[in-house]
């Protein structure tokens with residue numbers, strides 16, 4: 001498997017299939033990659049905030065690939081004439097050779113795009129099984145049932161927000177690693193804007209105190225082979 005951090009919460013996960021998560025390119029200050037440079041088999045969108053919904057519609061329509069999201073947000077993608085898979089928290093969707101299970105996320109959700117009309121469902125995270133198992137937490141604070149998620153899935157890589165302010169910070173994210181018990185953790189959702197300025201080495205040091213998980217700090221655009 002190959003994991004590329006595009007920047008912010010956007011990742012390209014290349015396992016059995018190529019899965020693009022939270023495809024935020026055009027207004028993302030941490031990447032110069034443009035949506036037309038991306039080739040993938042499906043898109044997963046954790047919630048309707050513009051820094052996660054991003055350029056999902058344009059990419060999905062150009063490549064004629066499905067967008068996986070919670071049912072209410074999925075109706076927006078239907079309206080935008082995308083192929084959609086609308087499911088819900090606790091449920092799984094099998095697309096091609098990949099299984100995606102939706103998890104809860106403690107956050108808010110709104111209408112950041114034209115035509116979204118305020119109904120974007122609940123924010124979510126994803127367990128993506130595509131050769132290896134990747135947990136993308138979406139935007140969330142730490143919550144105790146991360147231990148349940150960790151006990152039900154052998155997580156190879158956890159992608160966790162550490163920027164604070166809108167989500168958990170580096171110290172809380174280390175608690176998330178302790179609960180999830182992944183083999184590896186990669187920080188995300190930091191340093192995109194001043195409000196979420198964070199030092200990923202604080203996360204790395206805090207994780208070392210409570211977990212054997214390896215922390216890999218990526219630069220935007222950097223890939224990791226597993």
Ligand code: NI
Pocket residue numbers: 047049052107108139166
């Ligand atoms: Ni958000």
Ligand code: MN
Pocket residue numbers: 049051052139166189
């Ligand atoms: Mn966000």
